[in-house]
Amino acid sequence: MSTSAxxxxxxxxxxxxxxxxxxxxxxxxEVTPRTLRRDIERLRDLGYAVDAVRGVAGGYxxxxxxxxxxxxxxxxxxxxxAVGLQNAAAGVVAGLEDTSLQALTKVxxxxxxxxxxxxxxxxxxxxxxxxxxxxxxxxxxxxxxxxACRDHEPLTFTYTARAAEPTHRRTEPHRLVTLGRRWYxxxxxxxxxxxxxxxxxxxxxxxxxxxxxxxxxxxxxxALTFVREGISRMPQRYAxxxxxxxxxxxxxxxxxxxxxxxxxxxxxxxxxACLMTMPTETLDWPMFALANTDAEFTVEEPAxxxxxxxxxxxxxxxxxAPGA
Amino acid sequence: MSTSAxxxxxxxxxxxxxxxxxxxxxxxxEVTPRTLRRDIERLRDLGYAVDAVRGVAGGYxxxxxxxxxxxxxxxxxxxxxAVGLQNAAAGVVAGLEDTSLQALTKVxxxxxxxxxxxxxxxxxxxxxxxxxxxxxxxxxxxxxxxxACRDHEPLTFTYTARAAEPTHRRTEPHRLVTLGRRWYxxxxxxxxxxxxxxxxxxxxxxxxxxxxxxxxxxxxxxALTFVREGISRMPQRYAxxxxxxxxxxxxxxxxxxxxxxxxxxxxxxxxxACLMTMPTETLDWPMFALANTDAEFTVEEPAxxxxxxxxxxxxxxxxxAPGA
DNA sequence: AGCAAAGAGGTCAATTCATGTCCTCAATCC
DNA sequence: GGATTGAGGACATGAATTGACCTCTTTGCT
Numbered sequence: 001m002s003t004s005a006x007x008x009x010x011x012x013x014x015x016x017x018x019x020x021x022x023x024x025x026x027x028x029x030e031v032t033p034r035t036l037r038r039d040i041e042r043l044r045d046l047g048y049a050v051d052a053v054r055g056v057a058g059g060y061x062x063x064x065x066x067x068x069x070x071x072x073x074x075x076x077x078x079x080x081x082a083v084g085l086q087n088a089a090a091g092v093v094a095g096l097e098d099t100s101l102q103a104l105t106k107v108x109x110x111x112x113x114x115x116x117x118x119x120x121x122x123x124x125x126x127x128x129x130x131x132x133x134x135x136x137x138x139x140x141x142x143x144x145x146x147x148a149c150r151d152h153e154p155l156t157f158t159y160t161a162r163a164a165e166p167t168h169r170r171t172e173p174h175r176l177v178t179l180g181r182r183w184y185x186x187x188x189x190x191x192x193x194x195x196x197x198x199x200x201x202x203x204x205x206x207x208x209x210x211x212x213x214x215x216x217x218x219x220x221x222x223a224l225t226f227v228r229e230g231i232s233r234m235p236q237r238y239a240x241x242x243x244x245x246x247x248x249x250x251x252x253x254x255x256x257x258x259x260x261x262x263x264x265x266x267x268x269x270x271x272x273a274c275l276m277t278m279p280t281e282t283l284d285w286p287m288f289a290l291a292n293t294d295a296e297f298t299v300e301e302p303a304x305x306x307x308x309x310x311x312x313x314x315x316x317x318x319x320x321a322p323g324a
Numbered sequence: 325m326s327t328s329a330x331x332x333x334x335x336x337x338x339x340x341x342x343x344x345x346x347x348x349x350x351x352x353x354e355v356t357p358r359t360l361r362r363d364i365e366r367l368r369d370l371g372y373a374v375d376a377v378r379g380v381a382g383g384y385x386x387x388x389x390x391x392x393x394x395x396x397x398x399x400x401x402x403x404x405x406a407v408g409l410q411n412a413a414a415g416v417v418a419g420l421e422d423t424s425l426q427a428l429t430k431v432x433x434x435x436x437x438x439x440x441x442x443x444x445x446x447x448x449x450x451x452x453x454x455x456x457x458x459x460x461x462x463x464x465x466x467x468x469x470x471x472a473c474r475d476h477e478p479l480t481f482t483y484t485a486r487a488a489e490p491t492h493r494r495t496e497p498h499r500l501v502t503l504g505r506r507w508y509x510x511x512x513x514x515x516x517x518x519x520x521x522x523x524x525x526x527x528x529x530x531x532x533x534x535x536x537x538x539x540x541x542x543x544x545x546x547a548l549t550f551v552r553e554g555i556s557r558m559p560q561r562y563a564x565x566x567x568x569x570x571x572x573x574x575x576x577x578x579x580x581x582x583x584x585x586x587x588x589x590x591x592x593x594x595x596x597a598c599l600m601t602m603p604t605e606t607l608d609w610p611m612f613a614l615a616n617t618d619a620e621f622t623v624e625e626p627a628x629x630x631x632x633x634x635x636x637x638x639x640x641x642x643x644x645a646p647g648a
Numbered sequence: 649a650g651c652a653a654a655g656a657g658g659t660c661a662a663t664t665c666a667t668g669t670c671c672t673c674a675a676t677c678c
Numbered sequence: 679g680g681a682t683t684g685a686g687g688a689c690a691t692g693a694a695t696t697g698a699c700c701t702c703t704t705t706g707c708t
Contacts, residue, residue, distance in 0.1 A: 003694090031667080035686070058676075067438060071397065081408070096408075099401060099403070102400070172345035306643070320637060346654070377705085378704045380654065512694080
């Protein structure tokens with residue numbers, strides 16, 4: 001085995017176990033202990049913190065150092081990472097979408113096909129968050145887009161705008177942005193000769209040509225504002241406003257960060273009161289929040305929520321009726 | 325620079341961009357193009373699929389090959405991976421807890437302290453799943469335990485059993501198991517001289533001595549059964565059973581994999597019917613499911629759910645009342 | 649069609665590097 | 679104190695690496 005290959009293997013071995021007796025490492029690498037010591041020295045020169053314990057039952061271990069060493073992952077671990085990152089990119093971990101996507105792109109781009117298939121299989125059976133994260137995105141599509149943006153490769157895909165026939169698009173991808181649990185691709189449409197933003201979950205059959213294009217300048221402050229401006233002209237979602245007759249904490253404990261809760265002045269006979277504001281696309285999740293806060297409330301907006309509540313109340317009382 | 329270091333750097337460069345003109349790579353590595361070609365050849369010999377595009381504007385790119393190359397991650401990416409994995413280990417992605425933990429252990433063990441701090445900071449502000457995943461676990465505790473189990477290192481920690489004073493424990497960790505969104509450590513308690521299972525979220529102040537111990541044999545088929553036997557003597561949760569007057573698909577679309585839904589024979593006047601069975605600790609989530617399936621249903625078990633439904637129905641109808 | 653750019657790769661000589669052997673020293677545990 | 683295990687210097691041998699120079703092929707551009 002060549003020296004470089006051996007160094008990689010040594011790093012890999014050091015990552016799987018905490019302690020490695022020098023003799024055992026030397027045997028695994030099929031070199032003399034002296035050479036092993038030299039290899040360890042080389043690793044140290046490269047900046048990796050290899051600790052050694054002397055004496056009986058001594059050995060080597062890889063310590064956290066100044067920088068992260070190259071990670072040598074087992075197949076299963078790589079799949080776990082990909083699935084975890086996909087979740088994170090989908091917005092489960094707020095604020096880390098971009099970075100997660102970046103890491104995901106790197107991992108997916110290098111994953112052998114069999115691992116990719118395993119990942120796909122696992123993702124499809126992953127439960128989407130109960131409050132409806134919206135349509136699931138395909139990791140492969142997303143990472144392909146990210147890569148094309150990064151490397152300025154032209155993209156073609158079919159796009160199915162809502163309530164419309166699928167259309168074929170030839171684009172120069174510019175950037176991916178995430179906005180309210182959704183991913184959008186900002187790209188120059190070569191046929192329409194204009195900038196467009198595409199919802200990633202409506203993109204399919206992505207193909208890169210392998211070419212590269214010259215970057216154009218986006219006629220907006222940045223990609224995010226471009227998308228936001230485009231969306232603001234779209235039909236609006238719900239803007240839920242609910243008034244609770246209980247302290248702020250009780251509500252925010254349930255709805256967490258997805259809604260803003262502010263205290264308001266309580267009316268006569270109330271201990272405390274607060275107002276929950278929550279932009280949302282579906283009414284499931286606000287209803288869940290309402291069910292779980294054990295407090296009286298009134299719906300200020302929207303009327304649809306009031307109707308939905310009435311329907312649920314009826315079904316629930318029928319189900320809870322003793323005769324049922 | 326040594327050859328091995330250069331190979332690692334080359335791999336790293338190839339991972340950051342898709343295309344690299346050979347000349348640029350050679351310049352970065354401070355070698356002649358000929359040597360670069362030889363390095364590329366070496367990488368190929370190591371099993372990495374380096375593609376090349378010839379001709380004008382040609383270059384190299386790293387393709388997915390037979391195995392995953394050593395991942396060279398940026399700091400941010402590593403943090404994103406750690407956070408994503410922690411989520412996955414916490415049970416967001418069912419069925420991947422073990423592997424995620426394994427990968428997380430590897431990443432955390434090698435993360436420089438500054439990254440670890442960034443990870444901790446991010447995790448703490450991560451929103452726990454809305455339906456209550458239970459107490460959050462500390463990634464560092466969890467990975468330390470995992471490492472100690474793997475490497476047979478004695479562990480000491482303080483354990484706070486429920487409604488009891490914290491106690492100091494000296495243990496020989498055996499295995500971590502996950503059961504119903506919780507992590508348990510199965511370990512030999514050196515002071516009590518017996519096997520115990522500890523809930524990880526109640527463990528604090530973990531310390532490893534760096535020693536190693538001789539493994540004992542667990543008096544059970546495996547660690548999972550050991551924990552399960554211990555838990556089965558604990559107070560029971562709810563076993564929800566609800567009958568819907570709608571097709572199976574309509575229900576399973578909402579509750580997904582957290583509940584089993586089986587078709588049952590419909591009564592007179594019903595199109596279809598099914599039975600949902602769902603073991604749970606809190607009633608929030610089944611209520612959410614019930615609200616979202618747009619179908620009539622009856623609660624067979626437990627009585628508490630019926631009562632909770634009645635309470636919610638009342639509050640909801642009050643809130644939906646026109647006078648409100 | 650022809651040309652320039654860029655990768656593939658053979659050959660060779662000079663040089664560098666890696667290896668194993670043998671040695672002494674320094675911790676560490678029993 | 680002795681055994682074990684890592685650290686590391688010295689040295690001879692042999693293998694690997696490098697750069698220079700060359701030819702060939704592919705590709706895009708004019």
